[in-house]
Amino acid sequence: MEIERIDNTPTETIEGYRVRPGKPLPFGVSSVPGGLNFSVYTSAGTACTLVLFSRSEEQPLAEIRVPDHYRIGDVYSIVVYDLDYEDLEYGFRIDGPYEPELGNRFDKNKILMDPYARIISGRDEWGADPDWDRAYQYRSRVAFDDFDWEGDSPLEINDADLVIYELHVRSFTKNENSGVKFKGTYAGIVEKIPYLKSLGVNAVELMPVFEFDEFENSRVHPDTGEKLYNYWGYSTVAFFAPKAGFAASGKIGMQMDEFKQLVKKLHKEGIEVILDVVFNHTAEGNERGPSISFKGLDNRIYYMLTPEGYYFNFSGTGNTLNCNNPVVRNLVLDCLRYWASEYHIDGFRFDLASILGRDPWGAPLSNPPLLESLAFDPILSSCKLIAEAWDAGGLYQVGTFPAYGRWSEWNGKYRDTARRYLKGDDGQLGEMAQRVQGSPDLYQANGRSPATSINFITCHDGFTLADLVSFNGKHNEANGENNCDGGDDNHSWNCGAEGWTEDRDITRLRTRQSMNAIGILLTSRGTPMLLMGDEFGRSQHGNNNAYCIDSPVSWVDWSLMDSNRTLFEFTRSLIRFRQNHKCLRINRFDHEGSRYLPSCSFHGTNAWEVNWSAESKQLGWLMSCDDEETGHMDAVYVASNVAHYATWFNLPQLPDSYQWKLYYNTGNLESAYYENPANYDEQGILVGERSMIIFAASPRET
Amino acid sequence: MDISLETFNSWQVVRVNGQVDSKTVGDLRDFIDTKLTPGHPVALELTAVPFMSSAGLRTLLTLQRKTTEMGVDLALIGVASEIADTMKVTGFYQFFNIYESLQKLSEGDSNGN
Numbered sequence: 038m039e040i041e042r043i044d045n046t047p048t049e050t051i052e053g054y055r056v057r058p059g060k061p062l063p064f065g066v067s068s069v070p071g072g073l074n075f076s077v078y079t080s081a082g083t084a085c086t087l088v089l090f091s092r093s094e095e096q097p098l099a100e101i102r103v104p105d106h107y108r109i110g111d112v113y114s115i116v117v118y119d120l121d122y123e124d125l126e127y128g129f130r131i132d133g134p135y136e137p138e139l140g141n142r143f144d145k146n147k148i149l150m151d152p153y154a155r156i157i158s159g160r161d162e163w164g165a166d167p168d169w170d171r172a173y174q175y176r177s178r179v180a181f182d183d184f185d186w187e188g189d190s191p192l193e194i195n196d197a198d199l200v201i202y203e204l205h206v207r208s209f210t211k212n213e214n215s216g217v218k219f220k221g222t223y224a225g226i227v228e229k230i231p232y233l234k235s236l237g238v239n240a241v242e243l244m245p246v247f248e249f250d251e252f253e254n255s256r257v258h259p260d261t262g263e264k265l266y267n268y269w270g271y272s273t274v275a276f277f278a279p280k281a282g283f284a285a286s287g288k289i290g291m292q293m294d295e296f297k298q299l300v301k302k303l304h305k306e307g308i309e310v311i312l313d314v315v316f317n318h319t320a321e322g323n324e325r326g327p328s329i330s331f332k333g334l335d336n337r338i339y340y341m342l343t344p345e346g347y348y349f350n351f352s353g354t355g356n357t358l359n360c361n362n363p364v365v366r367n368l369v370l371d372c373l374r375y376w377a378s379e380y381h382i383d384g385f386r387f388d389l390a391s392i393l394g395r396d397p398w399g400a401p402l403s404n405p406p407l408l409e410s411l412a413f414d415p416i417l418s419s420c421k422l423i424a425e426a427w428d429a430g431g432l433y434q435v436g437t438f439p440a441y442g443r444w445s446e447w448n449g450k451y452r453d454t455a456r457r458y459l460k461g462d463d464g465q466l467g468e469m470a471q472r473v474q475g476s477p478d479l480y481q482a483n484g485r486s487p488a489t490s491i492n493f494i495t496c497h498d499g500f501t502l503a504d505l506v507s508f509n510g511k512h513n514e515a516n517g518e519n520n521c522d523g524g525d526d527n528h529s530w531n532c533g534a535e536g537w538t539e540d541r542d543i544t545r546l547r548t549r550q551s552m553n554a555i556g557i558l559l560t561s562r563g564t565p566m567l568l569m570g571d572e573f574g575r576s577q578h579g580n581n582n583a584y585c586i587d588s589p590v591s592w593v594d595w596s597l598m599d600s601n602r603t604l605f606e607f608t609r610s611l612i613r614f615r616q617n618h619k620c621l622r623i624n625r626f627d628h629e630g631s632r633y634l635p636s637c638s639f640h641g642t643n644a645w646e647v648n649w650s651a652e653s654k655q656l657g658w659l660m661s662c663d664d665e666e667t668g669h670m671d672a673v674y675v676a677s678n679v680a681h682y683a684t685w686f687n688l689p690q691l692p693d694s695y696q697w698k699l700y701y702n703t704g705n706l707e708s709a710y711y712e713n714p715a716n717y718d719e720q721g722i723l724v725g726e727r728s729m730i731i732f733a734a735s736p737r738e739t
Numbered sequence: 740m741d742i743s744l745e746t747f748n749s750w751q752v753v754r755v756n757g758q759v760d761s762k763t764v765g766d767l768r769d770f771i772d773t774k775l776t777p778g779h780p781v782a783l784e785l786t787a788v789p790f791m792s793s794a795g796l797r798t799l800l801t802l803q804r805k806t807t808e809m810g811v812d813l814a815l816i817g818v819a820s821e822i823a824d825t826m827k828v829t830g831f832y833q834f835f836n837i838y839e840s841l842q843k844l845s846e847g848d849s850n851g852n
Contacts, residue, residue, distance in 0.1 A: 123761030123794045181793060185800070185830070224828035285828045291793050294829035301830065 045070040047118050052099045054089075058107045059114030064371070065153025065277070066127070066179055069116055073179060076114035077129050077151065078364065079334050081141055084132040085113040088148050088173075092124045092158070095171060100130070123290075126158060126176040127151065131333055137324065138346045140337035148173040150330040152368065155180035155277045155375075156290055157248045163207065163221065163282035164266070164587065167252060175248070175274050175329055178290060182379060184297045191383045192309050193419050194239055196445060196488035196564055197624035200612055201311065202238040203496055204569040205269065205591070206246060206283045212592040219285040223292075223299040230306050236572060236605075237612035240309040242386055244497055245270035246296070248278040251587070253320055258517040265517055265585040269497065271388055272320045272354060274329060276372045279380075300381050309383035311421060312376065316360060316369050317392040317428065318352035326355055338364050341397055349399050351392050353429030360393045366407045369393075374416045384421025386447070391424075391432040394439055401432055405439055412441035423447065423491055436479030440489065445564065448476060448490040455494050455557055456505065456528035459550060461679040461727070464651040473658050474626075474637050475562035481626040488624045490563035494554045495571055498524075500581045502571035505529045506550040507536060512579030515586055523582030536579055545706055548574075549727060552607050552703040553677065556729045559611045560621055560658070560675045562637070569593055572608035574601035603706060610710045611731075614700060618733060620660040620671045631670040633692050634661035640676075644689040654680035655724075659689050661734075670695065672734035678724040687721040688732070697732040704728030742770045747782065747841050750814070751775055754784040759795035768798055771805075781806055782844060786817030796831050803834050812836070814844055823850075 047055035059074040067074045075087055084105070089098045103113045128150060133143030150157070154177035159167065167174065210217045210225030217228035226241070233241065249270035256265050270280065281287035284295040300310050319339075321332050324347060331339035341349040341357040348356040359365050376382045387393060394405035411422055426438040426446040435449050451472045458465040471478045475487020495502045500511075509531045513523045532550060533543045551574065558565045569575065570593040577583050583591045598605055615621050623636060630636035640657035641647040647656065661672040674697065676686040683704070688697060698714040704725025717732060724730050740757035753775075759767060775781060783799070785791075791799075799815070806813040815837045818826070826832035838844040 121761050123792055181797060183797070185834070219824075219828055222828070227828075286825050289792060289825060291796075291825060291829050294793070294831075298828065298830035 042070060047116075051101050051104075054099055054101055055118040056101065057116045059116045061109050061112035061114045063153075064112075065151055065155070066177070068122070068179075072116045072118035073120055073122065074114060074116045075127070076112055077334070078112050079131050079133070080111045080338055080364075081335060082131040082133040082143060084145075086130040086145070087115060087117070088128045088130060089117070089120070090126040090128075090173070090176065092126055122179045126178055128173055128177055129334070140342045140346045142328065142332050142336040144328060144333055147328045147333050149328070149333045150175045150275060151177040152275075152330050152334065153277055153371070154178065154275050155182070156293060157275045157278045157281065158290060160248070160250055160252075161281045161287045161290070163287075164251060175250070180293055184294060186297070186301060186381065189301050189304050189381055191377070191381050191419060192304055192307065193383075194309055195624070196421060197486070197562075197622045198616070199240045199309070199564045200238045200559075200615065201240045201242050201491070201564060201566040202233065202236070202569060203242045203244070203566055205244040205497065206280075207268075207587070208591045209569055209593055212589060212594055214595045215593065216595060221283070222285040223283055223295045224285045227299055227302045230302055230308070233308060234306050236609050237616065238567065239307055240311055240383065241303065242311040242313060242566065244313050245273070245315055245388075246280050246283060246312060247273045247314065248275040248280050250274055250320060251282065256517065258515065260517075261515065263515070263588065266587050267585065268587045268591065269584045271315050271584070272318070273315050274320045276316075276368070277375055297380060304381065310381075311384040311386055311423070312382055313386045313388060314373070315388040316358055317389040318354050318356050318358055322355035323348040323350070338362055341395070341399055351395065351399060351428050351430030351432075352389055357392060357395075357399075359397050360407050361396055361402065361405060363406075366410060369407060370410055370414060373411065373420070374414065377416055377420050382420065384423060386423040386425065388425055389428040390438065391426055391428040391434050392430070394434070395430075395432070399430065403439070408439050408444065409441055412443035421445065436476070440483070440485060442484070445489045445491055447496070448472075448479070448492055448563065450479065451476065451490060451492045451561075451563070452494055452496075453526075453528055455554065458679060459554055459557070460528065460530035461654055461681065462528075466647065466649055466653050466656050469656060470639050470658070473557070473561045477626050486624045487562040487626065488564050491566050492558055492561050492563040493566040493568075494558055495568045496566065497568065498582070500527055500529055500579075501568060501575050501577055502551050502554055503547070503574040503576040504579055504581070505554070506547040507531050507576065508579040509535060510579075511581040512536070513582055515580055515590060516582060516584070523580075527581060546727065548601070548604055548706060549703050551604055552709055553727065553729050555608050555611060556675070556701065556703060556731065557677065559615045560660075560673065560731060562621065562623060562660070565615070567608075570597070573597045573605040603709060607701070607703075607709050611701065614731070614733070618671055618673050619664055620662040620673055623660070623662055628662065631661040631663045631672065633670055633695075634659065634672055636661060638689075640674075640686075640689055642684055643687050654678065655684050655686065657686060657689075669736050670734060674732045674734075675729060676722065676724050677729040679727055681726050683723050683725045683728075685721055686724050686730075688719075691734050694737055695734045696737045698735050699730065699732055701731040702728065704730070740766060742767060744774055748845055749780060750782045750841075750844070751779050752782045752784050752816075752841065754787075756787040758790045759788055759798070760790070760792035761794040764792075764794045764798045768801075771802055777809065778811065780812035780814070782814045782816050782841065784816045784841065785819070785822070786840075788822070789819060791822045791825070796826065796829070800831060800834060814838055816841055816844060
């Protein structure tokens with residue numbers, strides 16, 4: 038029997054609209070019989086007006102002052118009947134004191150975006166010039182939270198088995214030569230799923246997709262006249278809304294469906310979706326920035342403020358979200374739960390996550406409530422939580438990020454060590470050995486596992502792999518900041534000429550160095566992450582901070598697939614190799630190895646002996662485990678020589694029942710990998726200058 | 740938006756003329772709920788529909804669910820290419836049998852998905 042509710046009728050009419058008192062939860066807008074329930078929190082605001090618009094109209098349809106007796110605690114809620122959900126845009130005006138020195142910045146003349154809005158209009162099409170005269174720019178809309186998932190659910194792939202591929206939604210397919218129809222969009226990624234599948238990665242990490250404004254601080258390059266944008270989007274406007282401008286269907290407001298379709302299709306092919314989320318700051322900037330939402334709703338609650346009411350700037354971008362305020366903490370939690378449940382997201386990577394562990398005055402907390410809440414949340418319990426374990430305020434927590442047994446970390450030390458080792462710097466062997474094992478020096482004592490370490494050599498921040506081996510210094514002139522932006526500690530080496538060259542010896546060395554980097558990454562324990570396009574030599578022409586560049590400099594150039602085919606095939610093959618060899622993916626530091634060999638051992642030019650001295654340039658690592666499925670021992674031996682001369686390595690001996698097979702040799706670019714690896718019966722091998730060789734053990738054929 | 744009913748072979752053809760969005764979709768839904776004869780396949784003739792909003796597409800999917808439950812075939816005819824693109828990128832397309840024209844429907848020549 039269907040029971041009719043007794044509270045689904047209006048109680049009064051305001052401004053011609055039939056209304057009744059709403060319910061404070063859930064926050065934002067939700068559908069109730071016959072109407073919509075609006076709910077918004079403001080602790081210091083003194084009055085709330087709901088402003089309704091017809092889609093894209095400048096003038097409101099109505100302004101409904103929410104009666105004070107509709108307020109419960111600090112939450113105003115109201116049900117409005119007879120609204121056209123699809124056509125509606127809404128916002129709030131909050132009255133209250135304007136006392137910046139006390140942290141309050143209320144202004145009832147401003148129309149504020151709902152912080153819980155699940156679709157935003159106003160930036161529907163990427164790069165389409167907005168009407169700046171409009172009073173209300175980022176306009177909250179009502180979402181249809183329905184989708185036919187056809188039984189899809191998050192994949193829950195073990196952390197240690199992941200190979201993550203970091204990509205920017207627009208850059209990935211925007212280039213004319215991407216071969217997709219819906220270029221630069223979520224749907225464009227769907228068209229590239231066969232490529233991702235053939236490469237073999239099983240997770241994509243999407244750079245920010247929460248609604249941001251590409252026009253924030255946009256400007257024209259003083260010399261080139263090129264338009265510069267907030268291209269990467271590390272500046273959130275709306276935490277619950279997918280960026281419309283990344284959707285082919287954004288013009289008609291169907292970005293939610295398109296994004297869900299992307300997740301569904303990726304899942305179907307066994308690829309997880311990790312979102313790069315930015316909770317450390319918002320697009321509202323400092324005291325000179327716009328009042329989009331939080332500033333006018335409750336500035337003192339949402340932002341970390343100095344005693345004089347200015348904005349703390351631990352993010353390096355103007356403001357700092359007050360993440361350990363209980364209200365803000367709940368907002369973050371609500372947001373992530375929403376993405377995990379409504380969009381089936383598999384994991385989150387937190388930009389400048391160390392900020393999330395600071396107290397409201399900026400001091401690092403030993404037991405940060407937000408990080409703890411996320412770690413133990415029932416809905417997020419199988420989501421990957423990945424910290425960028427540092428911030429712009431000087432906190433560096435790689436190895437010490439409060440993990441609660443759940444958080445993993447972008448291992449910045451892995452990146453730096455691998456880079457220094459690759460170019461043959463002195464004194465790197467000891468640390469490289471730690472990194473290869475999953476960084477036990479950072480993660481073992483506190484009970485963490487190797488997969489706590491997200492290993493990477495390149496990511497969106499900094500040089501691409503091709504640039505890492507082609508430039509000694511950054512070349513960021515195109516960013517219009519006199520090459521002052523971007524990091525200077527690149528640990529890069531140009532292999533003999535700065536930038537583009539025709540010198541074949543140099544270009545070959547660069548290819549080899551790229552292979553060596555990928556070789557180290559994919560034979561290390563921990564979770565490897567690749568940057569889009571590095572598998573075929575994507576270059577940004579030496580720009581190590583292309584955050585503002587919306588041009589072919591940032592876009593993946595798919596024609597490189599042909600010119601750098603060997604590198605691509607090498608990478609693709611090595612990803613499969615990693616998936617075939619369990620011993621590379623062991624996720625315990627106390628693993629005892631196989632019946633014949635230790636779990637992880639190190640070797641030099643002589644087996645079982647490493648020259649750990651500062652000048653030493655040769656390191657071998659041998660990983661092993663028993664494979665329960667086959668009953669055989671699994672073992673992989675990697676010999677790497679970062680010296681500028683070839684070096685003989687004696688191989689570690691295997692028991693009689695096994696023999697080595699040679700799979701990869703980056704010293705031989707003509708055939709750096711072997712489809713059908715041959716038995717290798719010699720006692721040793723000459724490893725070429727700046728080269729690496731990879732063997733795997735197989736049972737001796739009798 | 741105008742809606743009319745005609746027949747084509749064994750199909751009941753619902754011919755829609757005009758934009759389908761939240762303002763008009765209620766009429767389409769009412770028409771489908773009241774004017775169709777149970778047990779006969781349904782073809783939605785959309786050649787004269789230049790635009791379909793999110794609410795419009797959702798109504799199509801609801802109709803697809805209803806006809807599946809009733810064991811009746813549903814075909815979409817003459818979907819404009821922009822609407823088809825939207826349906827493809829948002830995942831709606833895969834649930835429908837789509838034909839260029841009633842003629843193609845009778846020949847069993849669908850656009851595939």
